[in-house]
Amino acid sequence: xxxxxxxxxxxxxxRASNVDTDQIIPAxxxxxxxxxxxxxxxxxxxxEDPDFVLNRPEYQGATVLVTGPDFGTGSSREHAVWAxxxxxxxxxxxxxxxxxxxxxxxxxxxxxxxxxxxxxERLWEAVEADxxxxxxxxxxxxxxxxxxxxxxxxxxxxxxxxxxxLEGLDDIALTLRHTDEISAYEATRRPWMPTxx
Amino acid sequence: xxxxxxxxxxxxxxxxxxxxxxxxxxxxxxxxxxxTSPQAFEGLRLAGRSVRRPDLTIATEDHNVPTQNLxxxxxxxxxxxxxxxxxxxxxxxxxxxxxxxxxEQGVVHVVGPxxxxxxxxxTIVCGDSHTSTHGAFGxxxxxxxxxxxxxxxxxxTLPMSPFKTMAVTIDGKLRPGVSxxxxxxxxxxxxxxxxxxxxxxxxxxxxxxxxxxEARMTICNMSIEAGARAGxxxxxxxxxxxxxxxxxxxxxxxxDAAVEHWKSLRTDEDxxxxxxxxxxxxxxxxxxTWGTNPGQxxxxxxxxxxxxxxxxxSARAAAEKALAYMDLEPGTPMREVRVDTVFLGSCTNGxxxxxxxxxxxxxxxxxxxGVRMLVVPGSMRVxxxxxxxxxxxxxxxxxxxxxxxGCSMCLGMNPDQLGPGERSASTSNRNFExxxxxxxxxxxxxxxxxxxxxxxxxxxxxxxxxxx
Ligand code: SF4
Numbered sequence: 001x002x003x004x005x006x007x008x009x010x011x012x013x014x015r016a017s018n019v020d021t022d023q024i025i026p027a028x029x030x031x032x033x034x035x036x037x038x039x040x041x042x043x044x045x046x047x048e049d050p051d052f053v054l055n056r057p058e059y060q061g062a063t064v065l066v067t068g069p070d071f072g073t074g075s076s077r078e079h080a081v082w083a084x085x086x087x088x089x090x091x092x093x094x095x096x097x098x099x100x101x102x103x104x105x106x107x108x109x110x111x112x113x114x115x116x117x118x119x120x121e122r123l124w125e126a127v128e129a130d131x132x133x134x135x136x137x138x139x140x141x142x143x144x145x146x147x148x149x150x151x152x153x154x155x156x157x158x159x160x161x162x163x164x165x166l167e168g169l170d171d172i173a174l175t176l177r178h179t180d181e182i183s184a185y186e187a188t189r190r191p192w193m194p195t196x197x
Numbered sequence: 198x199x200x201x202x203x204x205x206x207x208x209x210x211x212x213x214x215x216x217x218x219x220x221x222x223x224x225x226x227x228x229x230x231x232x233t234s235p236q237a238f239e240g241l242r243l244a245g246r247s248v249r250r251p252d253l254t255i256a257t258e259d260h261n262v263p264t265q266n267l268x269x270x271x272x273x274x275x276x277x278x279x280x281x282x283x284x285x286x287x288x289x290x291x292x293x294x295x296x297x298x299x300x301e302q303g304v305v306h307v308v309g310p311x312x313x314x315x316x317x318x319x320t321i322v323c324g325d326s327h328t329s330t331h332g333a334f335g336x337x338x339x340x341x342x343x344x345x346x347x348x349x350x351x352x353x354t355l356p357m358s359p360f361k362t363m364a365v366t367i368d369g370k371l372r373p374g375v376s377x378x379x380x381x382x383x384x385x386x387x388x389x390x391x392x393x394x395x396x397x398x399x400x401x402x403x404x405x406x407x408x409x410x411e412a413r414m415t416i417c418n419m420s421i422e423a424g425a426r427a428g429x430x431x432x433x434x435x436x437x438x439x440x441x442x443x444x445x446x447x448x449x450x451x452x453d454a455a456v457e458h459w460k461s462l463r464t465d466e467d468x469x470x471x472x473x474x475x476x477x478x479x480x481x482x483x484x485x486t487w488g489t490n491p492g493q494x495x496x497x498x499x500x501x502x503x504x505x506x507x508x509x510x511s512a513r514a515a516a517e518k519a520l521a522y523m524d525l526e527p528g529t530p531m532r533e534v535r536v537d538t539v540f541l542g543s544c545t546n547g548x549x550x551x552x553x554x555x556x557x558x559x560x561x562x563x564x565x566x567g568v569r570m571l572v573v574p575g576s577m578r579v580x581x582x583x584x585x586x587x588x589x590x591x592x593x594x595x596x597x598x599x600x601x602x603g604c605s606m607c608l609g610m611n612p613d614q615l616g617p618g619e620r621s622a623s624t625s626n627r628n629f630e631x632x633x634x635x636x637x638x639x640x641x642x643x644x645x646x647x648x649x650x651x652x653x654x655x656x657x658x659x660x661x662x663x664x665x
Binding site: 016017018020022023026027028030031032033034035045068069070073074075076077078079081096098099100103104107108158159160171172174175176178179181182185186189190191192193194195196197 | 212213217218219221223225226232233235236239240244246249251252253254255260261273275276278279282293313314316319324325326328340341342343344345347348351352353354356358390391394395421424426445446447451452454455458490511514515518608609610627629630631632635
């Protein structure tokens with residue numbers, strides 16, 4: 001996993017709430033067996049509209065997505081995270097994320113940042129007024145900064161997840177250090193619990 | 198200290214707890230399907246890892262599979278490749294698989310319970326958000342992403358951060374004609390699609406206790422639509438009777454020992470939930486959605502709401518957008534909304550009891566002119582049972598298509614899709630834009646409402662049908 005410490009980039013204002021995973025990436029794109037190349041599926045239905053914000057020339061190359069509450073509701077498809085990353089997004093800012101999406105994003109190194117809706121609104125306005133506005137997401141300080149928009153806002157993220165992202169550590173390798181404890185637990189499981197084989 | 202059921206199950210599965218780290222939880226059952234697993238198996242291969250407990254893992258083919266002509270190769274080459282990839286992965290890693298054509302094949306959340314693999318007090322995961330279904334047995338069951346699928350395959354554990362608990366109490370008795378689907382749609386309309394966020398919901402109260410296992414699964418299934426991490430219902434005699442005698446249920450003394458343990462899982466009398474919601478069952482009636490998220494629903498007796506009726510500006514904007522997409526005028530009675538397609542199936546309402554309920558309504562009647570009705574059993578086992586009870590024949594005589602098992606039009610990854618602008622009444626769980634096919638418009642309904650709607654061609658309840 002790629003490390004995440006401090007990222008600065010231009011932002012896309014996605015003024016919508018309840019952006020579900022079927023919008024982020026429709027099911028037809030989930031048939032692939034790879035982890036890459038999902039950028040074409042990102043917001044595929046909405047992108048057919050030439051006015052959709054991702055299609056506007058001024059937002060090309062942006063790496064920060066600023067969106068409304070309840071982003072990522074719906075299915076558990078991690079393809080939603082891959083599609084955002086494959087397209088070039090490094091971080092998503094919202095006032096509320098769906099749990100599974102948030103979990104997936106933080107596992108995969110896409111930093112999802114929770115900010116008050118009022119701050120999201122200010123960022124939207126700033127980025128719409130001037131698409132060149134730069135937004136910095138600083139995981140070291142746990143702070144979002146957009147000086148030209150007058151935004152300097154702390155955000156919360158637990159220490160463990162922050163450490164994992166800063167180090168770019170893969171969960172599986174971390175857990176495999178505790179194999180003895182897993183084996184010890186297994187020895188205590190109730191004998192009647194079902195097995196599949 | 199008094200604890201809730203969710204807390205008890207969690208505590209029993211902690212493999213490792215360390216200051217400043219998420220708990221490492223043991224996973225008792227891992228369900229696998231073709232869509233969210235290929236990248237996970239590939240990850241194992243690249244790292245030279247194996248599946249730690251193939252004996253706690255089971256796979257089925259459901260999302261992509263066609264529901265007709267099972268013997269022909271899957272026409273869509275990309276779907277075919279995904280299904281073939283699952284077959285290869287299961288054979289390479291020693292995982293039990295129920296492929297197309299097998300009697301136990303079907304939607305992953307129908308298969309676990311019917312085999313008796315889903316039992317109270319277990320931790321169950323699957324790369325699918327509707328894993329919450331299994332909570333109906335008093336299991337702690339979560340949907341996970343593909344990275345986590347890989348993690349469970351490799352370690353049989355998951356690092357999990359703590360949750361909050363919410364009690365949703367449905368007091369009183371349901372009126373005739375009101376089903377589990379109506380309860381859960383009403384709950385979601387009340388608390389909103391984000392209302393359960395961060396919570397494990399425990400459904401309780403007289404109305405819940407009186408429900409069958411199938412109905413309880415319908416409720417827990419849609420917990421995710423309220424944003425919850427999981428849904429649970431305390432195991433009771435109904436649960437024990439359902440499990441007893443199934444292929445993977447404990448037998449004899451082991452069953453008694455299991456029941457003894459399962460009874461201890463109930464939330465303690467004086468346990469405190471972080472949030473509580475109470476609904477009166479007697480006030481509920483058939484419920485349908487009008488919008489593009491499952492929280493946008495109203496009683497069937499009501500009309501399409503006006504966006505101005507929502508105080509919250511983001512809810513108002515969402516309603517405007519939804520009505521435009523759904524092509525609905527505020528004030529239109531829901532009963533006048535005409536549909537093209539009726540879909541009966543999915544892990545929400547594709548079990549035997551759902552098929553029985555719909556068959557009872559449609560028996561001796563006909564699907565309306567110009568309406569297509571698809572009946573897709575949740576598993577081949579369900580199909581076999583339905584045929585034995587004569588339900589398949591009832592659907593076919595009414596003019597419905599009686600298909601093979603799979604997810605089908607719930608998400609339209611196979612050829613069963615809505616065309617652009619087409620409108621459906623669907624017993625599935627998501628009415629998102631394009632969920633059932635690009636440009637398709639979905640109204641979520643119960644099996645009974647689906648059947649009555651098929652007969653009248655407009656959203657209807659069985660009470661709207663002329664007597665036979
Ligand atoms: S039936 Fe629908 S909701 Fe259930 S697992 Fe299949 S696609 Fe998901």
